[in-house]
Amino acid sequence: MTSPSTLFLPDRHQRPGFDDLCLHLGAQQDEVRLVGGAVRDGLLSIPVNDIDLATRHSPEEVMHRLSQAGIKAIPTGLAHGTITAVIDHQPIEITTLRRDVSTNGRHATIAYTDSWEEDAARRDFTINALYASTLTGQVYDYFGGIEDLSARCVRFIGNAHERIAEDHLRILRYFRFLARFGALPPEESAYGACIEMASSLMALSRERIADEVMKLLSLPNPASIVRLMVNGGIFTPVIPEINGEGVTRLERLIAREQDAAFPPSAQLRLAALLPQNATIGEKIAARLKLSNKARKRIATALTPPPAYQSLEELAFRIGTQSAIDHLLLASNQPVQEVARLAQWQVPVFPLSGSALIEMGIKPGPDISRLLGKIKEGWIEAGFPPAAKALEIAADYVATEGAGSETERPFQ
Structure with a gap:
């Protein structure tokens, strides 16, 4: 394991209640750590939006400790070991350390563990398997994520084929993270595994596929990565x-x-x-x-x-x-x-049928017909104000109103 870096999160102490939350979860005993994107983005000096915590405590123990501390706790993902704490109206996900028992490409059966390294081993990419002390900011890196982050290399943890077999969505996640944090050319074994296993995307729900594709397309400039995906036939099984x-x-x-x-x-x-x-x-x-x-x-x-x-x-x-x-x-x-x-x-078209009635047009279907023509004339004139619109209307009434039923009180 390497841990050569410390993490500085400028907003870590700006969230009221965060330090107190971590202390109640055993930060001083190294029973809770920052994990994943918060650590990765903190190392890159990218604004950290979502803070996730990993803990050795069971979900039930987390709920108990938060209740004792008067912190709102929501069992958002109890089956997967996740509790959401709400502090200062902000959610923080707290997940018990896990290891995979079995996977089927869409869902995993998990068991709890007290090993940080076992928990790290079930994650997708090395740059996402980073942990940090909530007290000192010391970073714990079990698979070379810091080095990969520095080299802009997006790499699966262990065997790429095995990681993809555990969750097929990791193919699309790979390209999204490559667009965000990576550099071309891609890591050969990762790209090759994605190409070879692209057909497994067909087992996923269209909602999950769409969510990842839209996240990718929301990035500043994903075009080169999208072309890489097209060249590798990644879209062929799902969006040919x-x-x-x-x-x-x-x-x-x-x-x-x-x-x-x-x-x-x-x-x-x-x-x-x-x-x-x-x-x-x-x-x-x-x-x-x-x-x-x-x-x-x-x-x-x-x-x-x-x-x-x-x-x-x-x-x-x-x-x-x-x-x-x-x-x-x-x-x-x-x-x-x-x-x-x-x-x-x-602009809002400034006239209504009442204006034409005042000009002598009898209420009826002619009102709608003439009003449509007047509106077109108003658009062609560049959306002038009401006074000019009335002049346009008067011209149309004079030329076309003669063929309509009009009320002429002076005749």
């Missing part, structure tokens, strides 16, 4: 529609997002990856069990936009977000317009 042409569209989209200084959208990036057909895109989104809102956004992004004279007109007709999506996906539009469009306030 994604190919090299889609990755080229993704690369272009990411470049335009960056040029426009616009935050990435995993949904829009998925739309870029998929065949440019709204029906196919919506079916794939449904297959992945994405939300109705996500399905609609993807389908709209893949639908050719209506004819328009200005980007404001397009935004008015299909919504600002959809217009920005089309602008980012297009290659023949100035991407600098994105910021302006994002700040544009969609």
Whole structure:
């Protein structure tokens, strides 16, 4: 075991109650440690959002100690040894040290242990199997995670094929962590195992697959990793529609997002990856069990936009977000317009049927017909204020109202 580093978490003592929580869990006796992402991100000086703890205590003992300390405890994953403590309205997961008894690629049967190294051995990657003292920040590294983190090498713990056989989702997690913390070319045995076992992804639920894919696409620039996945046939068993042409569209989209200084959208990036057909895109989104809102956004992004004279007109007709999506996906539009469009306030058509009645149009179907034409004229005129809209309406009434039933009180 190597432990050459100490961990400094600047926000560790800024969470009221955290030190007290750790003391009640036996921090002074080394019965609880920080684990996983909090340690990894702390070593990289990345903001730590989620804090997870590992402990030698059983879940029942954790619940008892938290109750004695007056700390709210929720048995969120009791079957897997996880208790959630709530301090300062923030959740902290506390998991009893475990070892795998059996696995089937989707779920594991576990047993509790008091060995930190046994617990580390069941984790996926070396960079995630790092522990740290909550008192001193000393890091405990059982599988060379610190060295791999420094070398930007994402490596499975032990045999890659065995780790993937334990949980098939680790294939997709591998590429997500490679995009976040790794460098190309990938570690040969890890990449090779993912390629060889890609078909095992078919055993997973579409929700779990979609969750990992969307997390990957949310990263700043995952295009090179997505291309690595396409080249290795990783998507073939689950989303075979994604190919090299889609990755080229993704690369272009990411470049335009960056040029426009616009935050990435995993949904829009998925739309870029998929065949440019709204029906196919919506079916794939449904297959992945994405939300109705996500399905609609993807389908709209893949639908050719209506004819328009200005980007404001397009935004008015299909919504600002959809217009920005089309602008980012297009290659023949100035991407600098994105910021302006994002700040544009969609105007409200200032007229109603009552305005036409006051102009002498008799209530009835002609009101709706004329109002639609007037609205189109108002859009073409660039969304002028109410006074100009009334002038446009008067012109339409004068030219087209003659064919309608009108009330002419002065005749």
